Amino acid sequence: MTKENLIACHNRIKPYIHKTPVLNSRLINNLVGAELFFKCENFQKTGAYKMRGATNAIMLLTNEQKTKGVVTHSSGNFAQALSLAAQSLDVKATIIMPSNSPKVKKDAVKEYGGHIITCEPTIEAREAAANHVIKKSGATFIHPSNDPNVILGQGTACMELLNEIPNLDVVCCPIGGGGLIAGSALSAHHFGQHCNVFGGEPFEADDAYRSLRSGKIETNKTANTIADGLRTQLGHHNFPIIREHVKEIIRVTEQEIVQAMRYVWERMKIIIEPSSAVAVAAILKEKEQFKNKKVGIVISGGNVDVNRLPF
């Protein structure tokens, strides 16, 4: 995917997204011994970068496809993002959600105008429900991460970051399904000046780390991590991009995730979700290799249930 693809994507979705701020913190800089720049997608509409990819994917549908609507299965940030993006573009969104999804997440999807279909909490049930909607209504399935148009959209966060701080030495993102890091890697490649891309991943869901080692997509046996956005699997669209452009994946423990999250909450006074804390934890953990560098971190989202915090 070319530089021109990214620029066109950014121009396309710009009216529908926030240009989020880039924040930094003297205290965290001192702690790491580097200059850190936080691209705050927690301040994005729906509280996460997912708005970018969802908007781009819907905008690139044909008029006929738009009339028939879109469908996805997600219990997380993509469900909300697709709902709001669809609503903004006057398209119907159906979200397949497992029956055990927290009420707070269902309410958020409804608030953004998404139409929920509940299914059993298994991959098979999700896919069957989605296929049923597609067959019945002709809706287009939009994957949360494994879709070139979604990847392009997600890459625009890093593109904005590099427009603001062009000489970053490093960009670091969390890795779940791989959409954010693949898009960010494309942006770093096209807009950076020798900008190296790092990923953060929980030990508990380290499919990307293992996939980079083995050269083929590995699966997570379990995904018992607090970073609920990172329990998903890499896909065949984003893995080749990651393989080509990502320098290293740093794995972190659950304790390191919670510590990093707490540190950012307490020192920067911004709410970041555990998945975003994974990228911060990765930089803290390996701070020796980032010494005196300019490091961008994509803070992917800020959606947490304040009644269920890990501290």
Place this chain on the structure above:
Amino acid sequence: MTKENLIACHNRIKPYIHKTPVLNSRLINNLVGAELFFKCENFQKTGAYKMRGATNAIMLLTNEQKTKGVVTHSSGNFAQALSLAAQSLDVKATIIMPSNSPKVKKDAVKEYGGHIITCEPTIEAREAAANHVIKKSGATFIHPSNDPNVILGQGTACMELLNEIPNLDVVCCPIGGGGLIAGSALSAHHFGQHCNVFGGEPFEADDAYRSLRSGKIETNKTANTIADGLRTQLGHHNFPIIREHVKEIIRVTEQEIVQAMRYVWERMKIIIEPSSAVAVAAILKEKEQFKNKKVGIVISGGNVDVNRLPF
């Protein structure tokens, strides 16, 4: 205090403080039916606007006074602010803290270089300890709110806000000791275009509300509020300014404070402390009178103990 006093104060302290961002939220605007602008002093150094007044007060000391150091009694944000401001200006700060202060607050003061003297948790013990330090070392006592130079410093947050959004119809701040609202009222008077000043106060510590009614400084019998920064009393320096320039004080319940705090955390993804939520709660409560107005809110701080949240 004149416009020139405020400008000179701002120029004086500028190198030592952050110019904090002004944030807004589509969702909160929709909820209130007004345009809200949050001046984010939670992102200020030490996590609160108190840095401004503390810095100004120390900078205006004579060289001889600076050599002898400063002292205050506070268990809250002013203790941290005076410590860091003094450290930045190479002055010794002694902080009298009651023996029941949370460890997290003592640690913060130490981190910013303050020298702690512990005393019994009574007003008498605090004052005796402060007097002892003053007698022994010749240190200058700096009051957290009832000091003209502190008031001027605190006013610079609202001044920056009005420089950024000159046509605000309303500015709203929480009221504790009265330093922030007095300073803000001066700034609204000198830099606003017919900008009305409102205060938010907990029912549980409504000394300012009652003082405005009676025309003299009333005391709080109890101050049983979650807004720990607002348990203090008005002083004779700030009360006349409040009387002259503050249009109305809106009182809010404990439940309204927690709801507003939660709303800002969840929707804006920023950490505000209960005292700041009081100003937000005041606007939410009386939203009818702010309809279609441009409303600035000074978010006074973001210092909370994440282990002891009210939700």
